[in-house]
Amino acid sequence: MNGATARRDLLAGGLLALIGAGVVVDARGHAIGTLGHMQAGYFPLLLGILLIVLGVLTSLSGLIAEESESAADHPLDLRGCAAIILSVVAFVLLGEYAGLLPATFLSALIAAAGDRKMSVTGALVLAATLSLMAALLFSYALNMPLPLVRL
Amino acid sequence: MLATALNDLWHGFGVAFEPQNLMWCFVGVLFGNIVGVLPGMGVLAAISVLLPLTFAMKPVGAILMLAGIYYGAQYGGAICSILLNLPCHPPHAVTCLDGYPMTKQGKGATALGITMLSSFVGASFGIVEMIFFAPVLVGFALHFGPEDICALMLLGLLAGSTLSKGSPLKGIAMTVLGLILGIVGSDPNSGEQRLTLGIPQLADGIEIVALALGLFGIAEFLKSVNNVPTLNVRGTQVRLRDMRPSRAELKRAAPAMVRGTLIGSLCALIPGTGPTIASFVAYASEKNLSRNKADFGRGEVRGVAAPEAATHASVQGDFIPTFSLGIPGDSVMALLLGALIVQGIQPGPQLITEHPDIFWGLIASFWIGNILLIVMNVPLIGIWVKMLAIPYRYLYPSALFFICMGVYGVSNDLFLVCETLAIGIGGYMLLRLGFHPAPILLGFVLGPRFEENFRRAMLLSRGDLNVFIESPISATFLGLAVLLVTAQVVLHLRRRPRQGHAPRVLRSPALPACETVPPTQI
Numbered sequence: 001m002n003g004a005t006a007r008r009d010l011l012a013g014g015l016l017a018l019i020g021a022g023v024v025v026d027a028r029g030h031a032i033g034t035l036g037h038m039q040a041g042y043f044p045l046l047l048g049i050l051l052i053v054l055g056v057l058t059s060l061s062g063l064i065a066e067e068s069e070s071a072a073d074h075p076l077d078l079r080g081c082a083a084i085i086l087s088v089v090a091f092v093l094l095g096e097y098a099g100l101l102p103a104t105f106l107s108a109l110i111a112a113a114g115d116r117k118m119s120v121t122g123a124l125v126l127a128a129t130l131s132l133m134a135a136l137l138f139s140y141a142l143n144m145p146l147p148l149v150r151l
Numbered sequence: 152m153l154a155t156a157l158n159d160l161w162h163g164f165g166v167a168f169e170p171q172n173l174m175w176c177f178v179g180v181l182f183g184n185i186v187g188v189l190p191g192m193g194v195l196a197a198i199s200v201l202l203p204l205t206f207a208m209k210p211v212g213a214i215l216m217l218a219g220i221y222y223g224a225q226y227g228g229a230i231c232s233i234l235l236n237l238p239c240h241p242p243h244a245v246t247c248l249d250g251y252p253m254t255k256q257g258k259g260a261t262a263l264g265i266t267m268l269s270s271f272v273g274a275s276f277g278i279v280e281m282i283f284f285a286p287v288l289v290g291f292a293l294h295f296g297p298e299d300i301c302a303l304m305l306l307g308l309l310a311g312s313t314l315s316k317g318s319p320l321k322g323i324a325m326t327v328l329g330l331i332l333g334i335v336g337s338d339p340n341s342g343e344q345r346l347t348l349g350i351p352q353l354a355d356g357i358e359i360v361a362l363a364l365g366l367f368g369i370a371e372f373l374k375s376v377n378n379v380p381t382l383n384v385r386g387t388q389v390r391l392r393d394m395r396p397s398r399a400e401l402k403r404a405a406p407a408m409v410r411g412t413l414i415g416s417l418c419a420l421i422p423g424t425g426p427t428i429a430s431f432v433a434y435a436s437e438k439n440l441s442r443n444k445a446d447f448g449r450g451e452v453r454g455v456a457a458p459e460a461a462t463h464a465s466v467q468g469d470f471i472p473t474f475s476l477g478i479p480g481d482s483v484m485a486l487l488l489g490a491l492i493v494q495g496i497q498p499g500p501q502l503i504t505e506h507p508d509i510f511w512g513l514i515a516s517f518w519i520g521n522i523l524l525i526v527m528n529v530p531l532i533g534i535w536v537k538m539l540a541i542p543y544r545y546l547y548p549s550a551l552f553f554i555c556m557g558v559y560g561v562s563n564d565l566f567l568v569c570e571t572l573a574i575g576i577g578g579y580m581l582l583r584l585g586f587h588p589a590p591i592l593l594g595f596v597l598g599p600r601f602e603e604n605f606r607r608a609m610l611l612s613r614g615d616l617n618v619f620i621e622s623p624i625s626a627t628f629l630g631l632a633v634l635l636v637t638a639q640v641v642l643h644l645r646r647r648p649r650q651g652h653a654p655r656v657l658r659s660p661a662l663p664a665c666e667t668v669p670p671t672q673i
Binding site for chain 1 (some may be wrong): 568614
C-alpha cells in the first residue's frame with residue numbers, strides 16, 4: 001500500500017462523491033417521474049447517484065492500489081500556475097474595461113512571467129508580437145467587436 | 152455496390168477539389184503537422200483552438216480542416232520520437248525504441264523516410280477500409296431502435312473510458328462526469344434549467360469550445376509550465392537525399408508495413424482502441440515474429456515501419472464509427488462530432504445519405520491531405536527540426552492568447568473566457584488527483600443523445616428494462632460491454648503485482664521519462 005496514492009485516491013473519490021451529491025440535490029429540484037415516463041430530474045438523478053458510487057469505489061481503490069498513476073507525478077508549480085490563471089483573469093478584466101490591446105499586452109506579460117527562464121526582453125517582444133497580431137488578425141481581418149482601446 | 156461506392160467517391164473528389172475545400176484541407180494538415188512537431192502541444196488543443204473559426208465556415212470545409220489537423224499531427228509526432236528520443240505524442244512513443252537508435256547510427260533521415268512511407272501505406276488502407284466498411288455499418292445501423300442506440304453508446308462510452316490511460320474506474324468516473332456536464336442547461340422536453348447554478352449564460356449548456364480548451368489547453372499548461380525541457384537539436388541534421396531508404400531496407404520494412412497496417416485497421420474497428428494501442432500491438436507482434444529479437448531496440452527498420460503504419464491505419468479507421476454510427480471512438484472524434492452538431496448536422500447512420508458531400512468529401516480529402524503531407528514533409532523537414540527547438544516559454548503564452556481570443560470569438564462574450572478558465576482549473580485539479588480528463592469530452596458529446604434515446608426507449612417499453620435484453624442487437628452490445636468490463640477487471644487484477652501495463656514500457660530505463668511533456672491523450 002502506498003500512503004500518498006491512498007490519500008490522493010481518497011480525496012479524488014471524495015470530490016467525485018461531492019459533485020455527485022450536488023447533482024442529486026439539483027435533480028431533486030425537478031420533477032423526477034417514473035422509469036416509463038421520465039421527467040427532467042430522472043436522468044441527472046441517476047447520473048448523480050452513479051457518480052457517488054464511483055466516488056466511493058475510487059476512494060476504496062486507493063487502499064489496495066500499489067502503483068502510482070503518472071498524472072500527479074509532476075510537481076505543482078505555484079508561480080507558473082498563478083501566472084497562467086492571473087493572465088486569463090487580466091485578459092477578461094482589461095478586455096471589459098480597457099480594450100483588446102492592453103488586455104493582450106498585459107496578459108501576455110503576466111503569462112510569460114510564469115516561466116522561470118523567461119527574460120524581460122523576451123517577454124516584451126512576445127507581448128508586443130501578440131498585440132500586433134491581435135490588432136491585425138483579430139481586430140482588422142476578423143472584425144472582432146472588442147475595441148482595441150476603450151477610453 | 153462497388154460501383155456506387157466508386158461513384159460516390161468520385162463525387163467526393165469533386166467536392167474535395169473545390170478550391171475553398173482544398174485550401175481548408177491544406178490549412179488543416181499544415182497546422183496539424185506543425186502542432187505535431189511542437190513539443191508540448193496537443194492535437195486536442197489544436198483542434199479546439201481552430202474550432203471557433205469553423206463556426207463561420209461551411210460544414211464541409213470545417214470538417215475537412217479539423218480532420219486534417221488530426222492526421223496531420225500524426226506525421227509531425229514521429230519526428231520528435233525519431234530524432235530526439237522524446238515520446239511527446241503517445242502513438243509515436245514506441246517509435247522511439249528503434250527510431251532513435253537509427254538516428255544515433257546516422258540513419259535518422261532514413262528512419263523518417265521509412266516513417267513517411269509507412270504512414271502513407273497505413274493511411275491509404277485505412278481510407279479504403281472506411282469506404283467499404285462505413286456504408287455496411289450504416290445499412291446495419293438504420294434498423295436500430297432507441298434501445299439499440301443506447302446500448303451501443305454504452306459500449307462506446309465504456310470502451311472509450313476503460314481502454315484509455317489510467318485506471319478503468321477513474322476513466323468511467325470521468326465519462327459519467329462528462330455525461331453530467333453534457334446535460335447542463337435546458338431540458339429538451341420541458342425547458343427546465345438543469346444544473347446551471349443559476350447562471351443565465353449556462354442555459355444553452357456548456358460550450359464545447361470552452362470545455363475542450365479548458366481541459367486540453369489551460370489544464371495542460373498549468374501542468375506543463377516550467378516542466379517542459381527545452382530541446383537541444385544542435386547537431387541534428389536531416390538531409391533530403393538521406394531520406395530515401397536503400398532497397399535492402401525497403402525489402403525489410405515492406406512486410407512489417409503490411410502487418411502494421413492490418414493491425415491498425417483491425418484496432419480501428421474495435422471501439423476505444425485508438426492509434427496508441429494499435430502502435431504498441433504492432434511493435435510487440437513485430438518483435439515476436441522476428442527471428443532476431445535482439446535487433447529490436449538497436450535500430451531495426453521494421454520496428455519503425457510497423458507501428459507507424461498501424462498508427463496511421465488506425466487514425467483513418469477511427470473515423471468509421473464516428474461518421475457511420477455517430478459514436479465517437481475517442482475524444483478527438485468527439486470533438487469532430489461536436490463541430491458537426493454546432494453546424495446543425497445530426498450525427499448518426501443517416502449522415503452519409505443526408506450529407507454525402509461531407510462524408511465522401513472527407514474521404515477524398517484524406518487522400519489529398521496525405522499526399523499533401525508527404526509532399527510538404529520532404530522539403531520542410533529541416534524547418535520542422537528547427538521548430539523542435541522553440542522553447543515552451545514562448546509557446547504557452549501565445550497559445551493562451553489564442554485560446555482567449557478563440558473562446559471570446561464563439562459568442563463575443565467574455566463570460567465564456569471565464570467559463571474556460573474555471574473548467575481549466577477544475578481539469579487541472581482532476582489531473583493532480585490522478586484522473587485523465589479525455590473521456591469527459593466523450594461523455595459530454597454523447598450525453599444529450601444518450602438521455603434522449605434512453606427516455607424514448609423507456610417510454611416505448613413503458614418502463615420495462617427487459618427491452619435491452621429482448622432486442623438481439625442491444626443484447627449483443629450489452630454482452631460485449633460486459634465482456635469488456637470483465638476483461639478489464641481481470642487484467643487489472645492480474646497486472647497489479649507485475650506492473651506489466653503495455654504503455655508503461657515507456658518508463659523503462661531505455662527511454663527518458665517524457666511524462667513532463669503533456670501527452671496528447673488520444
